[in-house]
Amino acid sequence: MKRFIPILFAAIALTACEKEPDTDKLDNHYLVYTDYDKGTDFGALMTYYLPDSILYINTGDKKEYWTGSAAEAVLAEFAANMDEHYLRVDNIEDADIGLQVSYVASTYTFANYGGNPWWYGYPYYWTPGYWGGYWGGWYYPYPIVYSYTTGSIIAEMVNLSVPEEKKLPVIWSAYISGILNSQGNLNLVKTEAAIDQAFKQTSVLK
């Protein structure tokens, strides 16, 4: 049987068997993931409030907001899509919906705050207090994706019309990634297209 040992070795060499798919064929475009609360009547909500800044989630422990022309363009795209369904108001108190937009500059933060829900305890994330009420925290009424990546945008609609003694529910969320260019900067054209796609693929907003 010794003469078959080389054959055996050759066979073993060949058994690195599974051919990995060629991911170079992927179009290297954006990824858009959305989800919503099926218990919410989106048609019954009339108005929305959009803050003028984007929360910038980084490794630092200080509250940062992303401002400037690119941030304004991103917010304008969200507003344009929201305007097709709801009336924008200038006062939070008049809004049924709050739309909070965040930019994930580092996933390190999420690794450190990996509880369930993962953002509880993160001191400078969007808080119910921002929306001016006395809600006892906020929550997702549906399962969410945990693996956010650097260079992604997270948008969440909170339902401000619920009684304040309850927790503030997130009724719609969008996770947008793959929007950086090869230099690691935001590709605004891709980003705006991805934001449009997020609304387009949400059936309750059509």
Next chain:
Amino acid sequence: MKTIKYLAKRAAAVLSIAALATLPMKAQVSNDAFYNIDWQFNIPLGNDFSNHASGWGMNFEMGYYVTPELALGAFLSYHTNNEYFERTTLHMGTTALNTDQQHSLFQLPFGVLAHYRFDYGQFQPYVGMKLGAAYAKMTSDYYIFESDKNTWGFFASPEVGVQFYPWEGSMGFHAALYYSISTNQGSLMTYDMNCINSLGFRLGVAF
């Protein structure tokens, strides 16, 4: 780049096997036993998950002739079929995902085999049947993420082939055409797979 590395690795392995042919070896282990190592080409039939034909597979089998015509033995093979899916929006309940994908279906059946040969000389045509279990993994790669689903099923594969020993006292060659069916079922994202049907052929060496 990965494809080039993979082909280079595989070519090196095949050359190693070819080099063995130059060694002083006896034709067969015995008159009653055979060992085959094959490259295989697989064409999925009616499978909506990953339907592109490919040559990413191998087959290993051995048998013992319990009568001059009938051999019983064992086999293990594997194969990967990939297919690119254009960008689309997948709706899964309240969730929606817009992306393009690279699907991959990896099959690894193993079990027992039977060969019935019609000649005992240099040219040994045969019909055969393989029966066993099949592991299959459905994989979808999209952006930087991957989702997969492992499945198991019953496997059956009739085949026709030939073992050819052109030189006395040396190794020979093996060729076969096969059809296979396995009962693997699985769902991944919005894609369902009910059974795996394939056609294919194998080319290799026989000992």
